[in-house]
Amino acid sequence: MKKPALRWLSDIYAFTTSKIVLLALAVLVMCVSKVNASELNVMVNESVMVAELNRSELRQIFTGQRQYWDNGTKITVFVLQDTDELHRQFCRDILQMFPYQLSRLWDQITYSGQGITPIRVTSYQALVDALENTEGAIGYVERTDIVKLRRVEVELK
Amino acid sequence: MKNHIAFALAIVSSFAVDAQTDFTWHGYVSQGITQSKDSSFITDDNNVTGELTEIGLNGYYQLSENISIAGQINYLDGGNRFEQGARLDYLFVDWKLPNLPGGWRGKIHAGRFKNTHWLYSSTRDVPQTRYTSVLPQSVYFDGFRDVALGSNGILTSFSHYGKEYTWELNWSYGRSNINDSQRDFLLGNEAKGKIKQDFVHQASVFLQPSSMTWKIGASWLNSDFRYMPSQDDNRLSGRANVERFMLSAQYFSENWEVSAELLREKQDSQGLFAPDFAEKRTGEGGFVQFRYLFNNHVSGLLGYDTYINDTSDSDGKDLEARTGGLIPAYFGYQDTYTLGLRWDIAPKWRIQGEYHWVEGATRVVSLLNRDVASHADKHWKMWSIQFMYWF
Numbered sequence: 001m002k003k004p005a006l007r008w009l010s011d012i013y014a015f016t017t018s019k020i021v022l023l024a025l026a027v028l029v030m031c032v033s034k035v036n037a038s039e040l041n042v043m044v045n046e047s048v049m050v051a052e053l054n055r056s057e058l059r060q061i062f063t064g065q066r067q068y069w070d071n072g073t074k075i076t077v078f079v080l081q082d083t084d085e086l087h088r089q090f091c092r093d094i095l096q097m098f099p100y101q102l103s104r105l106w107d108q109i110t111y112s113g114q115g116i117t118p119i120r121v122t123s124y125q126a127l128v129d130a131l132e133n134t135e136g137a138i139g140y141v142e143r144t145d146i147v148k149l150r151r152v153e154v155e156l157k
Numbered sequence: 158m159k160n161h162i163a164f165a166l167a168i169v170s171s172f173a174v175d176a177q178t179d180f181t182w183h184g185y186v187s188q189g190i191t192q193s194k195d196s197s198f199i200t201d202d203n204n205v206t207g208e209l210t211e212i213g214l215n216g217y218y219q220l221s222e223n224i225s226i227a228g229q230i231n232y233l234d235g236g237n238r239f240e241q242g243a244r245l246d247y248l249f250v251d252w253k254l255p256n257l258p259g260g261w262r263g264k265i266h267a268g269r270f271k272n273t274h275w276l277y278s279s280t281r282d283v284p285q286t287r288y289t290s291v292l293p294q295s296v297y298f299d300g301f302r303d304v305a306l307g308s309n310g311i312l313t314s315f316s317h318y319g320k321e322y323t324w325e326l327n328w329s330y331g332r333s334n335i336n337d338s339q340r341d342f343l344l345g346n347e348a349k350g351k352i353k354q355d356f357v358h359q360a361s362v363f364l365q366p367s368s369m370t371w372k373i374g375a376s377w378l379n380s381d382f383r384y385m386p387s388q389d390d391n392r393l394s395g396r397a398n399v400e401r402f403m404l405s406a407q408y409f410s411e412n413w414e415v416s417a418e419l420l421r422e423k424q425d426s427q428g429l430f431a432p433d434f435a436e437k438r439t440g441e442g443g444f445v446q447f448r449y450l451f452n453n454h455v456s457g458l459l460g461y462d463t464y465i466n467d468t469s470d471s472d473g474k475d476l477e478a479r480t481g482g483l484i485p486a487y488f489g490y491q492d493t494y495t496l497g498l499r500w501d502i503a504p505k506w507r508i509q510g511e512y513h514w515v516e517g518a519t520r521v522v523s524l525l526n527r528d529v530a531s532h533a534d535k536h537w538k539m540w541s542i543q544f545m546y547w548f
Contacts, residue, residue: 056320057318059323060262065262065318066262068222082453083454095369096369097369097409098409098410098411107283107286108279108286110183110215111183111213111215111279111283111286112280113215113229113247113249113266113271114227115217115225115251116181122504
């Protein structure tokens with residue numbers, strides 16, 4: 001039978017351990033949520049009066065099938081490189097496609113005259129700048145960013 | 158010639174931007190080394206060669222919300238596989254139809270358009286869009302490529318992005334010019350006249366679920382040809398009809414993907430060799446390719462491709478017997494195993510290598526050539542390493 005002091009110590013140890021476990025879990029959840037769709041926002045240039053798009057509409061835009069907004073403004077799509085984690089997250093969680101699928105589709109469109117494909121930028125800052133400065137632009141940003149852009153609610157069902 | 162084109166493109170690409178204007182343009186430059194051993198499929202000798210060049214430049218000009226013009230020129234050198242030189246790949250007016258009932262979208266291409274009915278047909282000359290520089294010959298037969306690349310005529314495409322499925326319907330009607338190298342392939346190198354394609358009629362349907370993990374499709378092709386002999390020709394005037402049915406499928410996963418196509422091809426020929434000559438045959442084949450992505454930059458490929466020239470003579474023994482041994486049985490079929498590796502060195506830069514082990518030679522040379530047997534051994538190999546840049 002354990003002595004009371006040792007039980008008290010073991011309680012502190014258990015409490016501390018549980019806190020460490022809780023803290024580790026919290027960090028894990030934060031890490032997981034970093035690659036969750038909720039941390040990514042689909043954004044449009046302030047000139048675009050669109051508040052909501054569903055997955056099907058976004059696929060049409062990002063695969064070049066739809067090239068104009070309803071008010072007649074030309075849509076210009078900006079994306080990051082295939083290897084960028086934010087782009088991979090956007091493909092996977094929003095479009096439900098793999099980056100290589102999307103790239104191949106864009107290559108087929110570009111090199112068989114089917115239409116205009118998204119513009120790839122080389123850095124996150126270039127993406128934000130392009131979205132802010134291009135009329136009719138659409139893209140994505142990290143949710144925590146404060147940018148001069150209009151957020152689009154995405155219906156994922 | 159190709160050095161000049163490559164230099165011009167290098168200059169042009171340095172200014173290339175995805176301009177946010179009504180005009181966009183892109184291109185590609187690719188050079189490789191290749192070798193076919195014990196076959197004349199790429200070269201007549203067994204030497205390593207640099208006859209693997211693909212250069213292209215395209216433009217897309219948006220005249221209005223619904224009307225655009227698209228065009229591409231390219232320079233190709235594929236050894237014996239097809240005619241070397243520059244050509245107009247496509248040039249057409251793209252008319253996007255106003256929104257159709259039920260959420261359908263449609264477009265019409267009028268002019269010289271690309272074949273969009275098979276998995277790789279629309280970009281078979283664009284190196285970065287293919288897994289291998291030599292595509293599976295059962296379906297993407299290089300001896301007949303100009304006919305299958307596209308047509309001068311009209312193409313309509315309709316697509317529907319639904320919550321459950323995405324549908325795509327394509328229909329086209331047109332004709333292509335048949336050059337002399339294709340004539341030789343079809344009728345042997347003794348033919349001196351002209352082949353004219355009366356029409357090629359194609360239709361296809363593709364279905365993809367909302368999860369986008371797979372895609373299936375079916376396509377049909379029907380085409381009539383006429384042969385008009387020259388004065389010093391030993392071929393006679395004649396006709397041929399080709400009808401092709403195909404099934405296509407793709408499965409996509411995060412780290413791997415599979416592509417496959419199956420075909421059945423019916424050929425009906427009359428005249429050409431004798432006034433009362435008539436032949437009907439059905440060929441069958443298909444391929445499957447498995448690609449594994451090791452990481453964001455490197456992927457590997459395994460492939461199998463097979464084709465039988467005549468389903469009633471799958472091992473070619475009747476062919477050999479019928480020709481008194483002039484055409485060996487292995488010209489009645491062709492099986493190919495492929496191993497490939499791709500490395501994306503940097504964005505828009507890639508190096509790709511492949512090795513093919515082949516048994517049979519029905520896709521190597523026209524069976525009507527007198528010296529057909531000298532064109533390939535029963536077992537032969539080919540490989541290539543291709544370096545590419547696109548913008």
